Amino acid sequence: SSEPSKRMLWVSHMTRIRDDQDRAAFAELFDHFAPRVKGFLIKSGADSTLAEECTQDVMATLWHKSHQFDPSRASVATWIFTIARNRKIDLLRRNRRPEPEDLTWGPEAEPDQAEVLGLQQESEILVSALAALPPAQRELIEKAYFGDLTHSEIAAQTGLPLGTIKSRIRLALDRLRHAMK
Amino acid sequence: MTDTIKHHLNDAILMAYSAGTLPEAFNLMVAAHLSLCDSCRAQAESFDALGGALLEQSADTEMDNNSFANTMDLIAGGDIDVTMPAAKTTPGVLPKPIQDYVGGDLDSIKWKPIGMGVKQAILPTSKDATARLLLIPAGTAMPDHGHKGTEMTMVLKGAFQDDDGYFARGDVEIADSDLHHTPVADIHEDCICLAVADAPLEFDRLLPKIAQRFLRI
Ligand SMILES: [Zn+2]
Ligand SMILES: [Zn+2]
Numbered sequence: 243s244s245e246p247s248k249r250m251l252w253v254s255h256m257t258r259i260r261d262d263q264d265r266a267a268f269a270e271l272f273d274h275f276a277p278r279v280k281g282f283l284i285k286s287g288a289d290s291t292l293a294e295e296c297t298q299d300v301m302a303t304l305w306h307k308s309h310q311f312d313p314s315r316a317s318v319a320t321w322i323f324t325i326a327r328n329r330k331i332d333l334l335r336r337n338r339r340p341e342p343e344d345l346t347w348g349p350e351a352e353p354d355q356a357e358v359l360g361l362q363q364e365s366e367i368l369v370s371a372l373a374a375l376p377p378a379q380r381e382l383i384e385k386a387y388f389g390d391l392t393h394s395e396i397a398a399q400t401g402l403p404l405g406t407i408k409s410r411i412r413l414a415l416d417r418l419r420h421a422m423k
Numbered sequence: 424m425t426d427t428i429k430h431h432l433n434d435a436i437l438m439a440y441s442a443g444t445l446p447e448a449f450n451l452m453v454a455a456h457l458s459l460c461d462s463c464r465a466q467a468e469s470f471d472a473l474g475g476a477l478l479e480q481s482a483d484t485e486m487d488n489n490s491f492a493n494t495m496d497l498i499a500g501g502d503i504d505v506t507m508p509a510a511k512t513t514p515g516v517l518p519k520p521i522q523d524y525v526g527g528d529l530d531s532i533k534w535k536p537i538g539m540g541v542k543q544a545i546l547p548t549s550k551d552a553t554a555r556l557l558l559i560p561a562g563t564a565m566p567d568h569g570h571k572g573t574e575m576t577m578v579l580k581g582a583f584q585d586d587d588g589y590f591a592r593g594d595v596e597i598a599d600s601d602l603h604h605t606p607v608a609d610i611h612e613d614c615i616c617l618a619v620a621d622a623p624l625e626f627d628r629l630l631p632k633i634a635q636r637f638l639r640i
Contacts, residue, residue, distance in 0.1 A: 265495070269491065272491055272494065275478075276486055276490065276491075276494075277483035277484050277485065277486055278478050278479070278481050278482075278483060278484075279478070280484040280486060281481050281482055281483065281484035282478060282481060284484060285481075293484075294486065294487050294490065297486070297490075298490065298493055298494045298497055299497070301494050302494055302497040302498050305498045306498070306501075306502040307502075315468070316468075316471065316472065316475065317472070317475050317479075319475040319476065319478050319479040320471050320472050320474065320475025320476075320478075321475070322475070322478065323471065323474040323475040323477075323478045324471055324474070324475075326478070327441070327442070327443040327474065328443070330443055331443045337446065337447045337450070337549050337551075338447045338450065338548070338549070339440075339443060339445075339447070339450045339454075340447075340450055340451050340454035340455075340520040340523065340524075341454055341520070342453075342454045342455075342457035342458040342464065342467075342518075342519075342520065343454075343458035343518050343519035343520065344458070344519075364472075365472060365475065365476065368472055368473065368476045369476045369479055369480060372473070372476045372477065372480065373480060383473070383477070384477055384481075386438060386439070386442055386444075387438075387441075387442040387473070387474050387477050388477065388481070391444065392439070392444055393435065408435070411434075411435075411438075412434070415434055418473070422469075
């Protein structure tokens with residue numbers, strides 16, 4: 243499929259931004275990811291103005307912190323997700339989220355290409371497995387991440403019993419883990 | 424890093440940490456456990472990958488007309504990240520995320536006695552959940568209690584035992600309304616734990632309600 247090569251293309255865009263401050267590479271990442279980040283923030287409860295402003299911050303952070311991106315540990319999408327998640331917590335929840343010790347994003351040396359390819363292929367499998375989940379399971383995972391809702395809040399919103407929500411999420415994770423084996 | 428940890432965080436907590444929906448005190452618990460536990464750290468990274476996969480597949484939202492130009496202006500203004508560089512910490516008994524709250528390692532903790540030789544130090548987090556360090560003298564039992572919400576206790580030094588098992592450094596006990604327990608510190612040394620809770624604990628005896636409110640347990 244053309245997807246893994248697209249994924250590797252995004253990785254090389256990150257390298258071009260880091261090494262050459264390449265605007266064209268950044269523009270392509272922006273076109274693809276900024277509208278998704280904005281959608282994520284709106285689903286998390288931001289109004290459209292705040293979501294727009296926050297998305298621009300997230301994309302600017304991607305530029306400034308491009309040296310911290312490690313393609314042997316995360317896809318570009320995952321890295322952007324973590325930046326957007328942290329920004330969301332700062333802005334919407336006004337809460338702190340301490341990071342674990344020694345968890346420095348950012349390779350000390352240029353990461354091994356085979357590892358990079360392996361990680362990027364794995365991300366591809368995860369995306370396909372997620373797309374293949376039964377809609378009821380997928381929807382709950384999405385709510386848990388993007389709706390900014392706890393399991394009990396999802397229960398209140400959907401009218402589903404808490405136990406059903408927990409077991410659907412568990413089933414979804416089992417399926418994803420099975421696909422990743 | 425240790426591979427001796429037997430009691431870990433669960434999927435629900437790790438997923439919520441990745442999604443960013445936990446109260447600050449719970450985030451601190453997760454960050455502290457991940458600092459000691461490779462396997463949960465790997466799990467946490469997969470939950471971030473799941474967030475990335477969701478982001479990749481999510482529908483486009485329309486951007487403002489000048490969005491890209493404004494972003495390039497932001498970039499030209501330089502890195503706006505004003506987060507203070509984390510305080511320098513030295514490896515010690517307390518994992519770094521806890522040291523950041525205490526302002527150092529064990530000898531920087533400002534203990535307050537709460538009776539029966541037990542001491543606590545409340546850490547400054549947002550109010551939706553509480554975080555405290557507890558020092559339980561060797562061989563001492565905590566008052567018998569139940570839980571209204573979720574309580575997580577991680578051992579940092581020494582060990583404790585209750586009906587659910589034996590908990591040593593890095594082990595986390597996750598207690599909810601189903602669990603009613605009397606943790607007893609191991610006889611060999613004082614036990615220091617990080618305990619977080621999103622609702623007050625329910626003591627059956629020893630601590631009257633008013634003392635509970637006063638001590639903010
Ligand atoms: Zn663990
Ligand atoms: Zn308890």
